[in-house]
Amino acid sequence: MPLDEQLPTHTEVEGVRIDVRHWIGGRRVAGASTFADISPIDETEIAQVHAGTATEVDAAVAAAREAFPAWAAMPVAERSAILRRVAEGVEARVEELARVETRDNGSLLRSHRRGVMPRVAMNFRFFADYAEQLAHPDMEVRGHRERISYDPAGVVAIITPWNAPLMLATWRIGPALAAGNTVVLKPPEWAPLTASLLADIMAEAGVPDGVFNVVQGTGTEAGAPLSAHPGINRLSFTGSVPTAGRVAAAAAPNIVPLSFELGGKSPLVVFEDCDLDLAVNLTVEQFDNAGQVCLGAFRVLVADSIAAEFTERVLEKAKQVVQGDPRDEATDISALVSRVHFDRVRGFVERAIEGGARPILGGGPNEELGGLFFRPTILVDAKPGSEILTEEVFGPVLTIQTFSDEEEAVAMANDTRFGLAATLVTGDPDRAERVSARLNAGTVWVNCFFVRDLGAPFGGNGRSGIGREGGIWSFDFYTDVKNTVFAPAGWTVAGSEEGSDG
Template structure:
C-alpha cells in the first residue's frame, strides 16, 4: 500500500485524514484532494475509500449493533450527552476547520452552527429517554407499541453545512440504538474526522460510529448499494438522490431524503416592509448555498418598486471576503465547478431578458470563487432562473396583484421544501400559509424551528420527515405487540 500522510494541520488544528472504522483509523491506497474555496489551495490529500473499506465499515457496524441496541436507553443517552459536551469543548477548533474547508462564515460557525451540532446530540438523547406510546385497547386486548432499533444506518451529507446536517441525522439514529456509517462530502470532509475523535473520547463503543471518506463513485456507490444497510439518510441534490434510490431499491432499504428547493418569499403590501427587506437580504447567507433559501421573491405590485430598491441597497452593503474575518457577510462558492454552474445560470438568464439590478457576475477585485450577490428582475415566466435551483447568491424578484395570484406563483414549482410569508393581516396569514405547498412555512420570520418539529420537503424536495418523533419513526422498526385478555396459565 502506498503511504500517504495520515494527518494535516488546518488553521492550527490537527486533523486525521484516515477513515474511522470499528474504533480504529484505517488507511487507503488512494486519496483525493481537499481544496479550500477561500483561495483554492489544497488543504490535504484525504484517504479515499472504495468497496473494501465500505465492507469493513458495514461489518464493524453490524458487529457493534447488538450490544449498542441492548444498552439501556439511559446509558446510550448519557454517552451521547458526553459527545455533545465534547463538541462544545471544541467549538473553536471545529469552526476554524470547517470555515477553511467549506468557506462558510467563522462567525456563523462559532455562534450558531457548531452549538447546534452539540444540540443535535443532546436533544435526541433527551428525546429517546422520553419516547413512548400509550397502550391501546381493543375488545379487551392490550396493544403495546415499541420502537426497536432498525440496525445499520448510512448517512450521506452535503458540503454546505457538513457537520451540522450530518449530526441532525446521526443524533437520532444513535439515540434510537442504531449504529452509523457516515460518508462526509468530498468537498468538505474534515470536521467528520474530528467528530470521530470526539465520539471516541466520549466513550462511543467501537463500530457504533464510523466515518468512510471518499468520492460518490468510490465510496458512495458501494455504500448505498450495500445489502448490509437497514436505513439510508441523504441530504443533497435531486439527481444524486435518484442515483441513490436506484442503488438502494434492490435491498428495499428505507430512505430519508432532504433535497433541493426553490422556495418563495411572498410579501404583501400590508407587511412590515423593514422586516420583509431584512428577510430578503438574509437569503444571501452562506453565499446563497442554503437549501431553504427563499430565492423567488414575490411582492405585491403596489410595493414592489420600493421593496426592490431597498433589497438592492441592503444587499450592496453586504461585505464580501475572507470568511475567517468576523466582519465578512458573504464568502466564496464551494468549488470552481460550482462557481461555473452559478455563472452559467446567471448568464443564461440575462441572455433570456432578465435584468441584473445588482451583481450578475464574479467579484472582479476578489477573484477566485467569489460571486457577487445578484438581484435579477424581469425574468420570463417559466424560465430556467425561476424554476431550477440556483445554489448561490442569486435571487429573483417578481410582482403579483392579488392574493390568489401570489399563491399560484408561489406553488408553481416542482420543489416544496419551504416558503416564507410576510403580511400584517393575521387572517391572510392563516389563509395563505394553509394554501402554500411546502414542508415548512415561516410567517413573518425565517429559519426558526424546534428540533421536535417535523422537517422535510414536498415534491422534488425530498421523502419523509425528521425531527422529534418523526426521526424515531424512521430510525426504528415500530412494533405492535397484542396481549389477549385471558389470564396466564400457572
C-alpha cells in the same frame, strides 16, 4: 511498505491537527489512494484525504453490524449518557471545529462559532434526551392490550452535503444513535474534515468501537457502494435531486427505507400590508452562506403596489453586504464551495441574462476578490417558466417578480416542482392563516425565517424530498415501530372469536 507509511495520515488546518484516514471499527484505516481537499477561500489544497471504495465501505458496514447488538441492547439511559458526553466534547472543541469547517467549506467563522457548532452539540443532547422519554401509550381493543415499541433498525448509512457538513450530519447521527442503531457516515468530498474530528470526539466520549464509522471519498467510489450495500437498514441522504435518483436506484433492490432532504426553489411572498423593514431584511438574509442554503427563499414575489419601493430598499440594503474572507468578523458572505460549483452558478446567471432577465445587482464574479467569489445578484424581468425561476441555483442569486392579488401570489408561489419551504410576510393575521394553509411546502415561515425547534417535523414535498425528520418523526424513521398485542390475562387460546384484522 504499509499504506499508512505511503500516504499522509494527518494534515494541519488553522492550527488543528486532523487525521485524514477513515474511521472504521474504532480505529484509523488507510485507503489505497487520496483525493485533494481544496479550500474555497483561496483555492489552495489543505489536505490529501484517504479515498474510500467498496473495500472500506464493506469493512465499515461489517464493523457497524458487529457492534449493533450490544449497542441496541444497551439501556437507553446509558446510550443517552454517552451521547451527552459527545455533546460536551463538541462544546469543548467549538473553536477548533469552527476554524476547520470555515477553511474547508468557506462558510462564515462567526456563524460556525455562534450558531452552527453549538447546534451540533444540541443535535446530540436533544435526541439523547428525547430517546429517554420515547414512549407511546398502550392501546386497547376488545380487552386486548397493544404495546407500541421502537426497536433499533440496524445499520444506518448517512450521506451528507458540503454546505453545513457537520451540522447536517449530526442532525441524522444524533437520533440514529440515540435509537440504538449504528452508523456509517460518508461525508462530502468537498468538506470532509470535521467528520474526522467528530470520530475523535466520539471515541473520547466512550462510543463503542464500530458504533460510528466514517468512510471518506467521492459519491461514485464511496457513496454508490454504500447506497447499494445489502448490509444497511436505513439510508439518509441530503443533496441534489439527480444524485438522489441514483441513490434511490442503488438502494431499491435491498428495499432500504430512505429519508431524502433535497433541493428547493422556495418563494418569499411579500404582501402590501407587510412590515416593509422586516420584508427587506428577510430578503437580504437569503444571501446567507453565499446562497448555499437549501431552505433559502430565492424567488421573491412582491405585491405590485409596493414593488418599486421594496426593490429600491432591498437594493440599498444588499449593497451593504460585505463579501470577503469568511474568517473576518466583518464579512457577511464568502466564496462558493468549489470551481465546479462556481461555474455552475455563473452558467445559470449568464443563461438567464441571455434569456432576457436583467441584473439590477451583481450578475457575475467579484473581480476585485477573484477566485470563487460571486457577487450577490438580483435579477428582474425573468420570463415565466424560465430556468432561473424553476431550477435550484444554490448561489447568491435572487429573482424578483410581482403579483397583483392574493390568488396570483399563491399560484406563483406554488408554481414549482419543489416544496421544501416558503416564507410569507404580511401584517394581516387572517391572511397569514389563509395563505400559509395553501402554500405547498414542508415548512412555512410567517414574518420570520430559519426558526425551527428540533422536535418539529422537517422535510420537503415534491422533488424536495421524501419523509420527515425531527422529534418523533426521526424515531419513526430510524426505528422499526412494533405493535405487540397481549390477550387478556387468563386466556389460553390464540386469537379471538370476535374476529381479527389482517
